[in-house]
Amino acid sequence: MMPADLIRAALLDAARELGAPATIAPVLERPRDPANGDWSTNLAMMLAKPLGEKPRALAQKLVDRLDLDAAGVSKVDIAGPGFINFYLAVGANARGLTTIVAQGDAYGRNQSGAGERVVVEFVSANPTGPLHVGHGRQAVLGDAISALLEWAEWSVSREYYYNDAGVQIQNLAASVVVRLRELAGHPLEFPEGWYQGEYVLDVARAYIADRGARNAQELLEREMPPELLGSFQNDPIALAPAILEFVRTHPDFVRVAVDELRKTQDRDLKAFGLVFDTYFLESSLYAPGSARAIAPVLGGDASESAVDATVRALVASGHTYEEDGALWLRTEEFGDDKNRVMRKRDGTYTYFLPDVAYHVSKWGRGFTRAINVQGTDHHGTTARVRAGLQALEVGIPKGYPEWVLHNLVKLMKGGEEVKFSKRSGSIVTLEELISEVGRDAVRYFFSMRKAESELVFDIDLARAQSEENPVYYIQMAHARLCGIFRVGGIDPASLDASNVDFDALVEPEERELVKALLDFPALLAGAAEALEPHRIASYLLDTAQLVHTWYHKHHVLDQPPAILHSRLFLAHASRIVLRNGLAVLGIAAPERM
């Protein structure tokens, strides 16, 4: 048991002796100012009213009844309005380092997830272009949240959802036709809403290769109706319907386009060191037989499609109605602003329906918890998706799924904002950003702020200041600690806690560092519960600063044995914590730089 646990237990006993309710849970916190002790509690202030006493008097009664010898408390005092402050003996605190060294790579883990299955969906970019910087923030957030949950012993599945069934995919494929014409020497202006990016040219070339054609001209003549060639005309408005009709009737064409974009995106993700467990295609929800996965939840015919099964189940639940030839769901009954159309007058589904079917699939695949990482522009959809799941009345919890919505990234370059738009073709890709400032720096910058805050990413600053970058500062602290062992020719694995005099770590910088290291597991648990990786980023920066300060002021290798051994132990424990924290954020912990 750590000192804090013992103090908490003693407080509980004392409070009960004084007649406090059995349900109270004394809270210990770190005073901001170390002069106020190692631990502090506001228990006396909390109990003052129910027990009808003045806080300070009650604090004194509590203190009189505390038995703290086992906890290594050297002093207790009552301060301010009624805080009880506890001062630990140097050794009692520092002995906690043995836990860090003993647990090593596992230090900071907890079991709160108990092996429960959770799916974390993130990035989920439409396969209509390369990943841009906004996706980068989401990739980092989602990956770090996944890691946090893994450290809390959740069984995590990282999932990427491809919207490959909507009109934007038709527009992408149509844009490839325009590029094919261009390659064949028949340029055409892009109609509104089509994709003009240079990467579409690559897709066009891939299609030529896929069809075994020598060049674009040959391909166009062989496979496309003459009116699409239209070498004599350049009227996008007249040609667009014919082009769209062509791609609609040539699924292979769409398939090649999606495959190519997926390859590009996969390359970006790989450069980021990001691996997904599952790629879920929206189009699969329309495939006959796709209801099989959700049949255990919805019942019914496993041979139909997931979207059809979902519609049928919603109709059967009695929460739907027809109006103006469309099929509506009464999502208002489940907390949405207004009712939603599921099936349009023309018989096709709105995007709302596959969203619901997709989340039924998550539930049906055994994920008792689902977390979606998306941009704040998606917040309008949260209420209706949850409402759709509730309307099914199949026991899915009200708060399913959870959302972590992040604000958008504003890119600055040369002192002004860089506008990026896929359709206009002006993109700052994730790949470009990584190659300019480095993978570790991108990961750190994108995880150092809480999701809801807008993130201004100044490319010039990130590049120009790469040496002042916080991530280097943290990595440097880690490398320096490694340097001690390297220079001293000491194997950290040879350190033995039984040879360490923990009472020797008396310097203020040492005591502060020890406390920070011991706080890591609680910090990690809090970050996991709140789904806030930025707490790890801040913690690492603070702890790295404590390391640098300590390192600069107190030497290790030229000290007498008692001090040498205790400081080596502290250095090793510090290194473990920095490395583990960096690991959560997916950032390297180099041993030298």
Place this chain on the structure above:
RNA sequence: GCGCGAGUAGCUCAGCUGGAUAGAGCGUCGGCCUCCGGAGCCGAAGGUCGCGGGUUCGAAUCCCGCCUUGCGCACCA
């Protein structure tokens, strides 16, 4: 208009779910290299926590009302 975020140092942001004298990085100014890595360290200046009420021992944090700002409010995705 309605809904969801955000307003904290010159700039970019933290603030551990209500605690003690509100913090960090960058920037500015001033110091420190015979020393385990100067990619570092020490110090200074810099604040009406958007505004006004309320709740209580105690509010940047919770409640109410304003102001500014981002986003969302389709039989588009």
